Amino acid sequence: MRVGVVTFPGSLDDRDAARAVRIAGAESVALWHADPSLHEVDAVVLPGGFSYGDYLRCGAIARFAPVMESVIAAANDGLPVLGICNGFQVLCESHLLPGALIRNDHRKFVCKEQLLRVDNAATAWTTEYREGQEIVIPLKNGEGGYVADEHTLDELEAEGRVVVRYLNGNPNGSQRDIAGICNAAGNVVGLMPHPEHAVEALTGPGTDGLGFFLSLVGVLA
Amino acid sequence: MARVVVDVVLKPEILDPQGQAIVGALGRLGVHGVTDVRQGKHFELDVDDSVDDETLGRLADTLLANPVIENFTIRR
Numbered sequence: 001m002r003v004g005v006v007t008f009p010g011s012l013d014d015r016d017a018a019r020a021v022r023i024a025g026a027e028s029v030a031l032w033h034a035d036p037s038l039h040e041v042d043a044v045v046l047p048g049g050f051s052y053g054d055y056l057r058c059g060a061i062a063r064f065a066p067v068m069e070s071v072i073a074a075a076n077d078g079l080p081v082l083g084i085c086n087g088f089q090v091l092c093e094s095h096l097l098p099g100a101l102i103r104n105d106h107r108k109f110v111c112k113e114q115l116l117r118v119d120n121a122a123t124a125w126t127t128e129y130r131e132g133q134e135i136v137i138p139l140k141n142g143e144g145g146y147v148a149d150e151h152t153l154d155e156l157e158a159e160g161r162v163v164v165r166y167l168n169g170n171p172n173g174s175q176r177d178i179a180g181i182c183n184a185a186g187n188v189v190g191l192m193p194h195p196e197h198a199v200e201a202l203t204g205p206g207t208d209g210l211g212f213f214l215s216l217v218g219v220l221a
Numbered sequence: 222m223a224r225v226v227v228d229v230v231l232k233p234e235i236l237d238p239q240g241q242a243i244v245g246a247l248g249r250l251g252v253h254g255v256t257d258v259r260q261g262k263h264f265e266l267d268v269d270d271s272v273d274d275e276t277l278g279r280l281a282d283t284l285l286a287n288p289v290i291e292n293f294t295i296r297r
Contacts, residue, residue, distance in 0.1 A: 056262075057287055064284070093287065100289045102231075107238040147235060147290060173236065 001220050004031040004041035008062050012049035013196060020196040024213030033065040042220050043080040044071055046087030048194055058101060058143050059089035068094060080124040080216055081188045085141055088190030097181055097190045099148030105173025113205040114139035114193050115167040116179055120160050123186040124219045128211035135208035137198040139171055144192040146174035156181055164191055225268050225277060226296045229286040230261035
């Protein structure tokens with residue numbers, strides 16, 4: 001089982017994402033932004049960071065990287081794709097997910113251990129969780145405010161496409177406390193918090209994030 | 222060759238924390254009466270005459286602006 005992790009110029013969390021993939025029992029495959037080949041991977045992770053320096057808008061330049069043309073086509077054909085933080089922003093800019101991420105309403109960078117509730121445990125990346133399960137994983141962003149028009153928000157809620165939601169206060173002004181969403185098919189998931197930073201007790205608040213990667217391994221097996 | 226200007230601003234319903242920060246700073250300058258600021262982006266493109274308006278619209282709509290959260294105007 002091969003899981004690609006894309007590195008853009010400015011990606012920060014690609015190594016942690018690759019490590020989480022390996023801890024979950026899959027092989028991590030490094031994908032490079034300028035190489036359109038997906039090297040026959042079974043899934044792709046778009047990691048956190050500041051691709052292309054966040055120039056123009058977060059994720060706006062990355063969306064046109066050669067590798068993204070292939071990722072977008074494969075995602076539309078059902079390839080599981082997980083976008084974390086900047087990866088979530090790239091997925092929104094790519095229109096693989098609806099809405100956009102804007103600057104935190106309180107204008108400050110936020111870095112904390114964040115309590116979340118899993119609202120959809122049926123996506124390719126969340127089957128290891130129970131619906132309603134509460135988990136703690138790190139959140140760190142300056143532009144994590146999820147916005148979409150009311151119609152889109154209602155549609156996401158009605159179709160159960162809000163995957164994770166913030167609990168104990170909204171850390172960035174996201175509408176309806178949305179921390180992560182999925183596409184209609186459930187193979188593409190994007191979220192602002194970082195599950196890849198919570199896969200080992202030694203280096204994270206716990207191992208609550210490992211479920212995202214174990215879910216994928218289970219779904220692909 | 223022509224100079225084309227594209228201005229991009231957040232849609233009115235989208236919160237603009239940077240604009241709010243600027244309003245606060247203006248108050249500290251001793252200037253009162255500025256009640257709101259919306260920050261945007263200004264692009265100047267030098268384009269060949271062969272680039273038509275439809276193409277410019279596509280550039281603005283797909284890369285320079287994110288139509289989910291932003292409006293844009295093009296001046297040729």
